[in-house]
Amino acid sequence: MEAVDPTIYRLAIFVLAVFVGYYVVWSVTPALHTPLMAVTNAISSVIIVGALLAATAGVGAPPSPDGDGGEGFSRIVGTIAIILASVNIFGGFLVTQRMLAMYKKKER
Amino acid sequence: MSANLAALLYLASGILFILALRGLSSPETARQGNLFGMVGMAIAIVTTLFAVNLDGAGIALIVGGVAIGGGIGAIIARRIPMTAMPQLVAAFHSLVGMAAVLVAAAALYAPEAFHIANDVGDLKALSLFELSLGTAIGAITFSGSVIAFAKLNGNMSGAPILLPARHLINIAIGVFIAVMIAFLMASGGDAKTAFWLITIAAFILGVTLIIPIGGADMPVVVSMLNSYSGWAAAALGFTLENTALLVTGALVGSSGAILSYIMCKGMNRSFISVILGGFGEDGSASAAAGPQGNAKQGSAEDAAFVMKNAGKVIIVPGYGMAVAQAQHALKEMGDLLKAEGVDVAYAIHPVAGRMPGHMNVLLAEANVPYDEVFELEDINSDFSNADVAFVIGANDVTNPAAEDDPGSPIYGMPVLQVWKAGTVFFVKRSLGSGYAGVENPLFFRDNTMMLLGDAKKMTEEINKAMG
Numbered sequence: 241m242e243a244v245d246p247t248i249y250r251l252a253i254f255v256l257a258v259f260v261g262y263y264v265v266w267s268v269t270p271a272l273h274t275p276l277m278a279v280t281n282a283i284s285s286v287i288i289v290g291a292l293l294a295a296t297a298g299v300g301a302p303p304s305p306d307g308d309g310g311e312g313f314s315r316i317v318g319t320i321a322i323i324l325a326s327v328n329i330f331g332g333f334l335v336t337q338r339m340l341a342m343y344k345k346k347e348r
Numbered sequence: 349m350s351a352n353l354a355a356l357l358y359l360a361s362g363i364l365f366i367l368a369l370r371g372l373s374s375p376e377t378a379r380q381g382n383l384f385g386m387v388g389m390a391i392a393i394v395t396t397l398f399a400v401n402l403d404g405a406g407i408a409l410i411v412g413g414v415a416i417g418g419g420i421g422a423i424i425a426r427r428i429p430m431t432a433m434p435q436l437v438a439a440f441h442s443l444v445g446m447a448a449v450l451v452a453a454a455a456l457y458a459p460e461a462f463h464i465a466n467d468v469g470d471l472k473a474l475s476l477f478e479l480s481l482g483t484a485i486g487a488i489t490f491s492g493s494v495i496a497f498a499k500l501n502g503n504m505s506g507a508p509i510l511l512p513a514r515h516l517i518n519i520a521i522g523v524f525i526a527v528m529i530a531f532l533m534a535s536g537g538d539a540k541t542a543f544w545l546i547t548i549a550a551f552i553l554g555v556t557l558i559i560p561i562g563g564a565d566m567p568v569v570v571s572m573l574n575s576y577s578g579w580a581a582a583a584l585g586f587t588l589e590n591t592a593l594l595v596t597g598a599l600v601g602s603s604g605a606i607l608s609y610i611m612c613k614g615m616n617r618s619f620i621s622v623i624l625g626g627f628g629e630d631g632s633a634s635a636a637a638g639p640q641g642n643a644k645q646g647s648a649e650d651a652a653f654v655m656k657n658a659g660k661v662i663i664v665p666g667y668g669m670a671v672a673q674a675q676h677a678l679k680e681m682g683d684l685l686k687a688e689g690v691d692v693a694y695a696i697h698p699v700a701g702r703m704p705g706h707m708n709v710l711l712a713e714a715n716v717p718y719d720e721v722f723e724l725e726d727i728n729s730d731f732s733n734a735d736v737a738f739v740i741g742a743n744d745v746t747n748p749a750a751e752d753d754p755g756s757p758i759y760g761m762p763v764l765q766v767w768k769a770g771t772v773f774f775v776k777r778s779l780g781s782g783y784a785g786v787e788n789p790l791f792f793r794d795n796t797m798m799l800l801g802d803a804k805k806m807t808e809e810i811n812k813a814m815g
Binding site: 276281331 | 358361362365366368369370372373374375378379381382385386388389392393395396397400401402403405406409410412413414416417418419420421422424425426428430433436437440441443444446447448450451453454455456457458459460461462474570571574577578580581582584585586587588589590591592593594595596597598599600601602603604606607610696698703704705706708709712713715717718719720721723
């Protein structure tokens with residue numbers, strides 16, 4: 241048998257994570273569904289790792305073989321993506337924190 | 349940093365994100381969970397910074413980008429009123445969608461930076477497929493969220509906009525996107541025009557998918573777009589071969605899907621029928637029939653007197669409370685009642701408000717302890733023991749027709765059985781029907797008293813009368 245394509249392993253991680261997500265999200269109390277949306281918003285901005293790669297395209301590497309100058313474009317859109325994702329990361333986590341701080345138990 | 353170490357750190361950050369969601373199972377652990385999420389994000393960012401080659405310009409772009417974006421985000425998070433949370437979440441979704449589009453474009457133009465190019469600078473067909481999906485879903489998320497934002501924020505009417513042959517249009521755009529993806533894959537990444545056509549078509553699809561969905565179905569739309577933003581991130585996680593992104597995408601994708609399911613169940617509607625849109629249109633015929641019978645109207649003094657002498661009062665808030673910002677006055681009313689020895693509880697319907705958990709956040713903002721707030725299944729049997737049900741800004745979620753009138757458009761929807769309480773007070777602006785255009789027969793029953801007026805003003809008057 242030939243070697244398994246690494247993409248299959250990534251697919252396995254992804255599918256397992258969908259199952260983890262399924263069970264974890266069902267256990268979230270309905271009272272916290274709004275903070276859930278805010279925090280999932282924040283964590284999906286981990287897409288910033290792609291933006292960081294884009295913003296540093298071509299640094300310390302020989303010019304690309306096709307020489308189409310795509311690096312400059314990549315750095316511009318990468319920087320815009322960093323800004324957008326940062327709005328979400330800071331905004332998402334902080335607004336979640338603000339909401340969660342409001343949930344209080346009865347004073348006895 | 350070695351690639352293996354980086355991969356392990358991304359895994360750690362993925363696990364911290366799982367723990368962040370796990371924390372939300374109870375308000376006690378939620379704050380710690382949020383902290384886990386922040387740490388996970390920090391690990392992912394720092395790991396990436398060690399893995400890439402940095403030059404002066406790169407550092408400036410990154411620091412500047414994070415400072416600008418982070419500053420804006422922090423200011424928004426601090427200033428946004430809690431009632432504006434649905435539109436804020438929609439706006440945040442649109443940013444994730446746009447970021448996905450931009451990252452996919454960068455990966456296409458500079459594949460070397462993403463380590464996905466072959467020796468001649470071409471991309472694997474599989475990578476092209478992944479980033480096409482990333483940009484398509486990202487673009488749908490972006491434009492769909494912009495529409496959702498405009499509807500929630502009142503920049504656009506919440507009424508459904510029904511294009512002729514809209515299903516056909518959507519299918520045609522979908523087929524076009526699929527053909528363009530195949531074309532881009534066959535070109536080895538050289539057909540950059542195809543990429544932009546995919547993106548533009550998906551932007552259009554996002555608009556045509558969301559405009560036919562009415563304002564009251566927004567909880568489903570917001571959840572659905574939440575799910576899309578996750579799937580877009582996951583698609584790019586495959587391109588970037590990044591575990592943190594894959595795990596996050598899967599978590600967010602399933603989270604949004606589950607919330608959509610819960611919202612649909614709360615309305616007894618199928619997901620498909622919500623997506624196809626147009627709800628609230630066909631109901632207009634029955635609304636035109638006008639109110640039947642006589643509704644009893646009461647004053648704030650009547651309500652104050654009855655509630656003061658009650659043993660148990662259950663408060664049922666709805667979207668009208670959010671619009672009127674009546675949550676603080678409501679909490680004061682609850683306190684006054686408790687001071688009179690009345691047992692006070694709050695009942696929340698799953699689709700009350702404009703997003704999942706909307707009412708809970710507003711009550712929490714007004715300092716209502718969360719253990720006085722109950723979900724539908726937990727409190728529905730208590731209405732028969734309650735002397736008063738105080739319905740403020742809610743309507744359809746209390747409509748008995750959902751249980752006993754098979755002809756009603758909302759028949760089968762789970763409702764709060766407020767009519768089982770001794771007296772029902774309805775705080776409403778008018779006797780009109782709810783969003784579904786459905787008449788509420790409860791308004792005309794003997795034990796119902798209508799308190800017509802603005803939710804906040806009426807509650808304040810009751811508080812004054814009680815004092």
